[in-house]
Amino acid sequence: MKVITSGSAYLDIDAYACCIAYAELLNLQGIPARAVSSANPNASVSKTVLGWGAVLQDYHPTSNDEFVLVDVSDYQHFDPLVALDRVVEVIDHHPGFEQHWAQMLGAAADIRPIGAAATQIFQRWTAAGWLSRISEQSAALLATAILDNTLNFTGQMTTAADIDAYAELAPRGQLTADWPEQYFLECQTAIESDICAALAADLKRMKPDSLLPQVFAQMTVWDANGLLERHRSTINDWMAGQGDDWLLNLISIRDRKSCLLAKPLVSQQKLSHLLSLDWHAGVAVLEPSMLRKELLKLSLQAPRHKPEA
Template identity: 30%
Template sequence: MTVLITSGSAYSDIDAFACATALAEALQHKGQTAVAWLPGPPNLTIPAEFHHHPAFGLSCPAGKYDVILVDLSDPAHIPDELAVEQVVAVFDHHFGHEEFWASSDAKTFIEPVGAAATLIWEEILSLKIAQYLSAVVLKALCCAIVSNTACFRLPLTTQRDRDALETIEGMLAIETDWRERFLREMDDGIFKNLKRALTTDTKIIQLTATQSFCVGQIEVHDRARAIESLGSLVAAGEDLPDIVVVAARSVERTSLVSTRIKVAEKLADFYGVKVAKKDALFECRLPSFQLRKMMLQDFSRVMLD
């Protein structure tokens, strides 16, 4: 049976793209019929050179499939066109749904690494076909690991992430200074298209049947520029998500930004920090460097209070 490799439907980031396309190509080299399909539009973590990849289909390819989920384990976010019963394997680095998959027949690889791409690379190594992968998917895997670990600055980075990136870079024969160039290019894209960056990198968290909240994220070098740019969006009449995670590499710290003072005060109380006001924005500066995926459970507790 054909294997369909997919991720969430709201948007696609570089980790989902790299995982889906690399695993599909690997399985094809093993003689399986495999296709990568990403229903969510590419966000600005994905370099423009990948935006027209055939994985970004407008509709689910026709046919019956065994489904592999990558960078996704929440069953609520499986594309509507597919059923949970079709899932035969799950590769993810987000926690919270292990019990659900334990009661299913799917093989699960939900592990504490910086990037889901690292899990896919390890799977490719186990299949013994790494040498046959195209430069396109190898580069995508590199971009995913660099993006998801903020070039190894995040505390969730593991030696497995480092080993994977260094091995793939060696296969591509590229210099390590490409990493910072890639991050700077991603920054430029975010600041030039900040509204789109937020729209395509916002998660909706369902607390109860009637209560939900939105968390956007931008990972950039310059915190001050990010706060100023968010303020300009609000001044122009644009709405922001309930919480915007601003992960600033230059200071290796994260700010939580909201236009709602009550939300900011709840966050400040939870994390033991102060609220700083700048025009219509309220900012909580955390003492550590974190991405949204590391704080979602905290946010849920805060918003339920």
């Protein structure tokens, strides 16, 4: 059996949708597969999305299982249920591990710059000729994951393939024209209901030699300004409790910007090495918005030290 799973820390809408929709496709093709995760969905898997009824499955490991990883390629962050020597496919859009998996899996490693891993799964449905059989739930999940990961098509990594995939999937998932605003507002309501839990549910700890802040949280909401007005003090206190080098990338869909919140001076200096930023009371604004994976790519491409004057 193929076990379709993702990362260990949390399950966002892209990973959630990819696990469920890819398992559905494989089963239609006569390949036994299950969508499985040890991690809990974060706020991007909204109440309405959960209400669609597409769920992850129970899993009892056997020695014959093979593993397919979606929306993750850093093997240090794989779901703990994964046996590394039985990984047979990796589908991801995060940079950093392309060469490793190309050597391990060859063509079975599909890691490339694209807005959403959900678009890669959609392309597998179309390539297999099964798109007419996709369930309404899987179509809606993949479409919503594309919305989220492309920042409603305003993100810098958005491609024509993402736009085309959404155009195909949205009607199959019965999504209405006002779904994007409804979705992001619903995510914001969930985030604000427990801001600390939301921070914990989308937080990554970077490697010690990273050019990015060591503790890196990210949240996507409809209105970042309103959230900061209501919760900035709580966010500062909670993030400070995670370490003395931290960043929150708060993405505002309505305003097409990222509010970078980084109170420690060392964190501000790291970011200013990568981008031209104007800091005011621990906040800098990026227009257009940028995702964590885009900042990670910048850090991987940057020189390790500032050039001397």
